[in-house]
Amino acid sequence: RAFPGGKHVEFRQDPSLRQISEGQRLAYGRALVPNYRIHKADHILAIDADFLGTFGFPAYQMASFGRVRSVRGKRKKMARLVVAESMMTLTGTNADERYALRPGDQATFALALAAELVLNQGRPAPAGKAQLAEYEPAALAKKLGHTEGLFKAGHFEKVIAKLAGDLWEHRGRGLVSAGSPLAAGKYARALQGSVNLLNSILGNDGVTVD
Numbered sequence: 001r002a003f004p005g006g007k008h009v010e011f012r013q014d015p016s017l018r019q020i021s022e023g024q025r026l027a028y029g030r031a032l033v034p035n036y037r038i039h040k041a042d043h044i045l046a047i048d049a050d051f052l053g054t055f056g057f058p059a060y061q062m063a064s065f066g067r068v069r070s071v072r073g074k075r076k077k078m079a080r081l082v083v084a085e086s087m088m089t090l091t092g093t094n095a096d097e098r099y100a101l102r103p104g105d106q107a108t109f110a111l112a113l114a115a116e117l118v119l120n121q122g123r124p125a126p127a128g129k130a131q132l133a134e135y136e137p138a139a140l141a142k143k144l145g146h147t148e149g150l151f152k153a154g155h156f157e158k159v160i161a162k163l164a165g166d167l168w169e170h171r172g173r174g175l176v177s178a179g180s181p182l183a184a185g186k187y188a189r190a191l192q193g194s195v196n197l198l199n200s201i202l203g204n205d206g207v208t209v210d
Contacts, residue, residue, distance in 0.1 A: 015188075016055050016179035023192020035210045036177055038064035038079075043170035045163070046083045046091055047178035047195070048106050053090035055180060082163065084109055084150075086182045099150050099159065106178060107187040110194035111135040112156075116164040117201055123168060126200050137161070172203040 017033050025031035036051070038044065038061055051061040068079035083095035086103045101109060115135040117123040125132075134140070137157040146152050150159065167174050176198045178191050199209050 015181060015184045016049075019179045019184060019188045019192055020056075022189060023196055026189060027193060027196040036061065036064075036175060037208045037210060038175060039067040041068060041170075041173060041175040041208045042077070042079050043166060043174040044079060044081045045167065045174070045176045045198075046081070046085070046095075047110055047176070047191070048085045048101065048180040048183045049177040050085070050089035050091045050180060051177060052094060055091075055177075080166070082166070085180075101150065103182045104185055104187060105151070106183045107191040107194055108135065108140070109150075110176075110178060110191055110198060112137045112140055112160050113164050113167070114194055114197050114201065115140075116157075116160045117168060117198075120161070121164060121168065123201055125197070128197060167198070167202055170202075172207055174202050174204055175199070175208040176202070176204070 021031040021033050024034065033056075036056065038051070044065075049055045052058060052065060055061075065079075065081075068075070071078060080097075081091075081095045082097045082099075083089075083092045084099040084101050084106070085092050086101045086106070092098050111132065112135045114125070114128075115132040116137050118125040118129055118132055119136050137160040138153070141151055141153040141156040144151050144153075146156075150156060167176070176195050178195045179188075183191055199205055
């Protein structure tokens with residue numbers, strides 16, 4: 001009443017939560033941000049998701065991550081953290097394995113993992129098997145023609161095969177997450193869709209992703 005005609009405007013510089021909620025809407029019909037139960041994960045893959053620094057809800061996620069990086073109590077082994085990112089982050093500095101990506105390559109990386117699991121390792125997929133063919137790692141690396149870096153032919157397919165194998169070994173006890181300002185381009189929807197697909201293939205839905 002004091003300021004008639006005024007508008008309430010909220011600004012969030014980091015688009016990560018919008019990316020995630022849009023991905024959930026496209027996959028499941030509701031625009032929600034899932035609860036990542038990091039404390040239940042034994043193997044974590046973060047694709048440009050700085051969950052210890054700027055992604056999602058860092059205070060909660062840091063406390064949750066601390067629980068799986070300690071061998072106190074009943075836990076006998078620390079959770080493993082693998083990070084693929086396009087700039088160094090706090091989460092990346094804590095990674096057991098870290099891979100450098102170019103901005104815009106996040107979705108391609110995630111889809112190559114899905115293709116490796118489904119096409120090369122024969123893991124069941126809920127849908128989208130035919131669409132994964134162009135992301136088969138060896139064929140993709142050859143097509144891209146990179147002469148150095150992660151996507152170099154002969155190197156990329158070995159990395160993806162190892163990562164996919166590790167994820168499958170920890171199915172139902174793993175977690176894949178993605179989203180950052182550097183992943184907010186035209187492939188943001190594809191990235192979130194591929195993350196949803198990976199968590200579904202790996203049996204993480206309802207366990208580490210709620």
